[in-house]
Amino acid sequence: MFAFIAFSLRSAWQGFWRNGLQSLAATATMVLMLVLLSGLILVLAGLDATINYVGREVQVVAYLKDSAPQSDLDRIRLALQDMPQVTGVDFISKDQALATFQLTQPSGAGLIDSLPGNPLPASFEINLRDPSDYLAVADYLRAQITSVEKVQDLKATVGQMITVVDVLRTGAVVILIVVCLTVLFIIMNTIRLAVMARAEEIEIMRLVGASDAFIRWPFVFEGALVGLFGALITIGLLWLVQAPLTGFMADFFSVLPVEAGILVGRDVALIVLATGVGLGVLGSFLSVRSYLIR
Amino acid sequence: MVTPAAPGSTSGTLRVPNPPVRRPTGKSADGRVVFALQGVTKTYANGKIALRDVDLVVPERDFVFLVGPSGAGKSTLIKLLIRDELATKGRVLLDGRDLARLRRRDVPRIRRKIGTVFQDFKLLSHKSVRDNVAFALEVTGTPGRQIRPAVDRVLRVVGLRDQADQFPSQLSGGEQQRTAIARALVHDPRLFIADEPTGNLDPLISWEIIQLLLRINEMGVTVLMATHNAEVVTALRKRVVALEDGRIARDEIGAAYHRED
Numbered sequence: 001m002f003a004f005i006a007f008s009l010r011s012a013w014q015g016f017w018r019n020g021l022q023s024l025a026a027t028a029t030m031v032l033m034l035v036l037l038s039g040l041i042l043v044l045a046g047l048d049a050t051i052n053y054v055g056r057e058v059q060v061v062a063y064l065k066d067s068a069p070q071s072d073l074d075r076i077r078l079a080l081q082d083m084p085q086v087t088g089v090d091f092i093s094k095d096q097a098l099a100t101f102q103l104t105q106p107s108g109a110g111l112i113d114s115l116p117g118n119p120l121p122a123s124f125e126i127n128l129r130d131p132s133d134y135l136a137v138a139d140y141l142r143a144q145i146t147s148v149e150k151v152q153d154l155k156a157t158v159g160q161m162i163t164v165v166d167v168l169r170t171g172a173v174v175i176l177i178v179v180c181l182t183v184l185f186i187i188m189n190t191i192r193l194a195v196m197a198r199a200e201e202i203e204i205m206r207l208v209g210a211s212d213a214f215i216r217w218p219f220v221f222e223g224a225l226v227g228l229f230g231a232l233i234t235i236g237l238l239w240l241v242q243a244p245l246t247g248f249m250a251d252f253f254s255v256l257p258v259e260a261g262i263l264v265g266r267d268v269a270l271i272v273l274a275t276g277v278g279l280g281v282l283g284s285f286l287s288v289r290s291y292l293i294r
Numbered sequence: 295m296v297t298p299a300a301p302g303s304t305s306g307t308l309r310v311p312n313p314p315v316r317r318p319t320g321k322s323a324d325g326r327v328v329f330a331l332q333g334v335t336k337t338y339a340n341g342k343i344a345l346r347d348v349d350l351v352v353p354e355r356d357f358v359f360l361v362g363p364s365g366a367g368k369s370t371l372i373k374l375l376i377r378d379e380l381a382t383k384g385r386v387l388l389d390g391r392d393l394a395r396l397r398r399r400d401v402p403r404i405r406r407k408i409g410t411v412f413q414d415f416k417l418l419s420h421k422s423v424r425d426n427v428a429f430a431l432e433v434t435g436t437p438g439r440q441i442r443p444a445v446d447r448v449l450r451v452v453g454l455r456d457q458a459d460q461f462p463s464q465l466s467g468g469e470q471q472r473t474a475i476a477r478a479l480v481h482d483p484r485l486f487i488a489d490e491p492t493g494n495l496d497p498l499i500s501w502e503i504i505q506l507l508l509r510i511n512e513m514g515v516t517v518l519m520a521t522h523n524a525e526v527v528t529a530l531r532k533r534v535v536a537l538e539d540g541r542i543a544r545d546e547i548g549a550a551y552h553r554e555d
Contacts, residue, residue, distance in 0.1 A: 003435050018420075204416055207376070209406035209481065210433035211399065 004214065012221030019194050023226060026190040030230025030280070031237070033183040034272050038238055040172050040179075041268055042245075047165055047172075060128065060137050061152040063121040066094075068147035076144055080126055083140070085133035090125040094118050121149060132162055180279065187283030191223050195288055202291050212292045219288045220281055227280025231273040238268065315554075316547040318351070318533055326354040327387070328485050328516040329375060334384035336370050336540075344370035346540040347384070352518065354484075357511045359527045360520040361551055362537035368520040371537070372489055375518075376408055377401055389484060406434060409478030409486045409515075413493035415470045417462040417477075423469075424449070424458040427477045434481070448476040452506060468499035475506060479515075486510055488519040492526070500526065524551035 016023045064073065073091070080089045092100075097120040126137060141151045195202070205215050329352050336345040345367045352358055360368050373379040374386050377393045386393045389407055396404060417426050424445055431441045449455050452472040462470055471491060478486060488507060492500035504526050511517045521527060527534060528550040536544035536553070544553060 003432070003437050006438075007432050007435075200416065201418060204418065204429070205433045206378075206402075207405065207410055207416070208430035208433065208477065209402040209404075211402040211435075214433045214435065 004217075007214065008217040008221050011218035012225055015194060015198070015218060015222045016225050019197060022190055022193060023222075026187060026226045027229045027233070029183060029186045030226055030276055031233045033179050034230055034234035034276055035237060036179050037176065037275060038234065038268050038272055040176050041271060044169060044172050047168055060124075060126040060134060060141065062124045062126070062141040062144075063149045063152070064123060064147055065149045066121065068122075072144070072147045076141075076147060077124065079140070080124065080137070083137065085129050085137055086126055087129050088127040090127075092123045092125060094120055094122045097121065097123065180275070184279050184283050187223060187226065187279055188287045190226070191219055191284040192287040194222060195219060195291055199291075215292060216285070216288050219284045223280035223282075223284030224277050225280070227276035227278065228273075230280075231276030234272050234276070235269050238272075315549050318545055318547050328352050328354050328356070328389065330385075330387045331371070331374070331381075332385045332387070334374065334381045334386060336367075336374060336379065337382045344540055345374075345381075345537075348537075348540070348542055350535060350542060350545070352516060354516055355511070355514060357508070357517045357530075357532045358519070359530075359532055359534045359551075360518060360537065361522070361527060361534060362543070366537040367540045368537055369489065370540075372410075372487055372518075372520060375485070375487060376405060376410060402434070406481040407484045409475075409481065409483035411471065411474045411478050411486075411488050411491050413490035415462070415467075415474045415494075417470055417473055419462050422459050422461055423454055423465070423473050423476075426462070426473055427480055430477045430480050444480055445476075448479045451479060451509075452476045466499070467495050468502055471495065471499075471503055472506065475503075475510075479510065483515060486515045486517045488517065488521075490520055490522065492521065492523055497525070504530070527551035 077089055077091065080086050095118070098118050101120060124141075126141075128134060128137065138151050141148050202215055331348050331350040334345055334348045335343070337343050348367075348371070350371075360371065362368055370379065374381055374393070375388060377386075377388075377396065380394050388404060391404065393404070418429065421429060427445045427448060428441050431444060436444070445458075446455070449458055452475050454469060454472055454476060457465060457469060462473065465473065471494075475491075486507070491507070492503055495503060500523060507517055507519060508530075531548045531550070533547045534544065534549040534551070535542060
């Protein structure tokens with residue numbers, strides 16, 4: 001067992017350096033793809049942060065009738081608080097609404113004063129766990145015709161935003177898959193060339209009675225080596241650009257509470273490492289198969 | 295001395311061999327068989343029939359020359375023995391085991407019972423003589439400390455101890471073939487297959503290689519040698535199996551390269 005591992009690692013190492021240029025090309029391809037991958041991960045993380053932030057800000061506002069009986073309002077409030085989609089319910093009385101209006105729009109204050117009484121309705125402001133739950137809550141409120149005058153129609157805006165983010169996220173995943181497949185084929189091709197360059201060696205190995213494992217694993221380790229080097233270089237590059245990138249992200253998403261530093265942190269490094277080594281191993285595994293015992 | 299034509303021979307003429315030519319009995323002194331082909335037919339995917347209904351039994355310690363024109367099926371027979379190909383019909387038995395029924399993971403193990411050398415030596419140019427021989431042990435998982443003594447032993451047998459650290463490009467053709475023979479011996483094979491081992495060598499060096507194969511045979515290893523070298527075959531008067539168009543045309547002990555009618 002020890003002899004096997006030592007042999008495989010040694011052959012892989014020698015194989016990697018013997019076809020230096022080819023290994024370099026494969027490693028460079030791996031780096032480019034891993035950089036692209038981490039870029040996409042960052043974009044996806046940014047999108048997620050955005051949608052979470054917006055989600056926190058999305059409220060359903062139900063304007064209440066002046067004639068609404070207090071008992072009915074209490075019932076609605078309790079029902080809303082019991083809904084799993086709802087994180088919080090605020091009751092804004094007519095007086096509070098007026099105070100807020102006067103505070104935020106001083107120019108309109110005179111207009112209000114000229115009217116008899118308080119024209120602003122009381123309202124419920126409901127905070128949602130997930131903006132896509134908007135419809136369920138809004139539908140419930142619209143059904144309360146005794147008390148609810150109108151439900152603020154956020155459907156169009158929220159719906160569109162969710163669609164856009166979903167499309168972007170799907171697009172990123174598709175690009176990710178395409179990039180991974182491309183790299184898989186490039187690695188397979190590189191290893192296939194390496195295998196062909198050593199066809200004579202493999203023929204001798206089969207002739208003298210080497211088992212499949214001894215033929216396969218040196219190449220698998222060689223593929224893993226390409227993945228490992230690619231991943232380490234990529235992580236190095238990411239580390240170099242981390243500071244400027246965090247600054248840029250902070251500027252770009254200044255409205256959002258995004259902690260960019262975490263994004264370029266351990267998780268991305270692990271994903272890059274796993275993807276690089278995984279693709280290298282898979283590519284070699286597939287391309288060496290045809291040379292084994294039939 | 296005149297012997298009558300073997301039974302079954304269609305020619306009515308008498309053969310005049312040098313020593314007496316006998317039909318092989320298929321048995322060694324203790325009756326052990328190294329390999330046997332029973333009604334073997336091999337048809338390749340392109341429809342070419344390489345072997346037709348071949349029966350051949352080779353007992354332990356035999357020395358067999360496999361002769362015949364190119365394309366007669368010699369290489370196919372060897373490929374069947376090392377289980378590089380499987381018989382289309384019939385059975386190939388090696389050391390008592392049916393190669394067609396071998397499990398995949400047992401194939402490498404049975405190949406270690408066979409030492410094989412070829413016309414083109416098949417040495418690795420980036421490895422020294424010693425490392426070329428050691429390679430056969432390394433890739434079969436032999437522990438490192440056992441490799442060196444085993445390699446030294448076979449290098450002594452083939453007489454290459456002084457060239458152990460040279461590379462194939464620094465060796466003569468004969469020395470390269472002896473390296474290949476050392477590599478084929480390092481697993482202590484029961485059967486030694488030489489496919490045109492002297493095809494690339496001049497006559498003098500060819501005789502050296504043949505002497506080495508005879509020595510290996512004396513050490514108890516069964517030898518099967520495919521060759522076009524008529525001089526060697528005729529001079530040694532060993533068992534000769536002649537293939538023609540995929541059939542065994544002749545199988546005689548103490549025979550010459552050509553039919554001696």
